[in-house]
Amino acid sequence: MYAERTTGAPYLEMTINRPAADRYGLNVADVQDVIETAIGGKNLTTTIEGRQRFPVRVRYARDFRDNPQQLGEVLVTGSNGAEIPLNEVASTRTTLGPSMIQSENGLLRGAVLLNVRGRDVGGFVEDARRQVAERVQMPAGYYVDWSGQFENQISARKRLELVIPLVLLVIFALLYRTYHSAKEAAHVLLAVPFALTGGVFLVKALGLNFSVAVWVGFIALFGTAVQTGVVMVIYLEEAVARRKALEGRLTREGLHSAVMEGALLRLRPKVMTVATVVAGLLPLLWSTRTGAEFMRPLAAPVLGGMLSSLLHVLIVTPVIFTWLREREIAREEKA
Numbered sequence: 001m002y003a004e005r006t007t008g009a010p011y012l013e014m015t016i017n018r019p020a021a022d023r024y025g026l027n028v029a030d031v032q033d034v035i036e037t038a039i040g041g042k043n044l045t046t047t048i049e050g051r052q053r054f055p056v057r058v059r060y061a062r063d064f065r066d067n068p069q070q071l072g073e074v075l076v077t078g079s080n081g082a083e084i085p086l087n088e089v090a091s092t093r094t095t096l097g098p099s100m101i102q103s104e105n106g107l108l109r110g111a112v113l114l115n116v117r118g119r120d121v122g123g124f125v126e127d128a129r130r131q132v133a134e135r136v137q138m139p140a141g142y143y144v145d146w147s148g149q150f151e152n153q154i155s156a157r158k159r160l161e162l163v164i165p166l167v168l169l170v171i172f173a174l175l176y177r178t179y180h181s182a183k184e185a186a187h188v189l190l191a192v193p194f195a196l197t198g199g200v201f202l203v204k205a206l207g208l209n210f211s212v213a214v215w216v217g218f219i220a221l222f223g224t225a226v227q228t229g230v231v232m233v234i235y236l237e238e239a240v241a242r243r244k245a246l247e248g249r250l251t252r253e254g255l256h257s258a259v260m261e262g263a264l265l266r267l268r269p270k271v272m273t274v275a276t277v278v279a280g281l282l283p284l285l286w287s288t289r290t291g292a293e294f295m296r297p298l299a300a301p302v303l304g305g306m307l308s309s310l311l312h313v314l315i316v317t318p319v320i321f322t323w324l325r326e327r328e329i330a331r332e333e334k335a
Helices: 018-023 028-040 068-072 121-135 149-179 182-189 191-205 212-247 252-286 292-334
Strands: 009-016 042-049 052-058 075-077 083-085 090-097
Touching (some): 028 042, 028 075, 068 090, 121 149, 149 182, 149 212, 182 292, 191 292, 212 252, 212 292, 252 292
Antiparallel strands (some): 009 090
């Protein structure tokens, strides 16, 4: 931790003795003009060199303004021409003040800087906020605010709270437009929670925090998982259509055979897809180079989710597909 220095810088404070200045025939402006010219420096003119402008300033050399005693010997010329030492008409003392004045939103600000390692920033801030509230009594007019990476994370989380539901809604709308059935769309969308399960387990197993990069990885995972579910359903529907064209009508036994055939046809492409994703993302999990702290949280949910979605697409999706088609067959038989 590092606290910015807000006080402790030495300042030379000069207070004009008005009765003494009046006694010597001096006004406050005369004394202030000498102090400005001798110590702070006064702009006399500006020199122009091409397109650049430089002020020409005049003040005493450092040897004559290095200590308060020498400054007190600076002469102030009165209206009658008399030259009076500065220490006769002004008192000089050293005070402590801010080394730098910083403000934010019109208020003075002092910062305490720190880095968080080994845990999530949000959880740390919640613990630290509770400890500060219990142990630190803030003076009137002071308050504590948490900024930096935590503030950016809160802003990103609020944005993701809108983006993730919107992504799922868009996926459902596209699926409904494809199948013209809410049941079929919900069936394919079930790949999302199964993929989410594998991603969460891998993220926790690797000890990663749920940062913005992790949620971005989940968004990418949702699209990939739904895509593989759509392809599986297409294979199953094609197999059922071939069986129905071959037999003239679809029975429960024919449905089971068609689903088995379609699932077996999809087995090799699905395993190859998952193997490709795993082979591409594993190096990111092992990487320790620059940027690994962002790439590992991004790759972990995709990798874990693809493994769990493999079981869902190959096992659960055919079962649900069979269940929905059996209900259709049962309605046709009753009709």
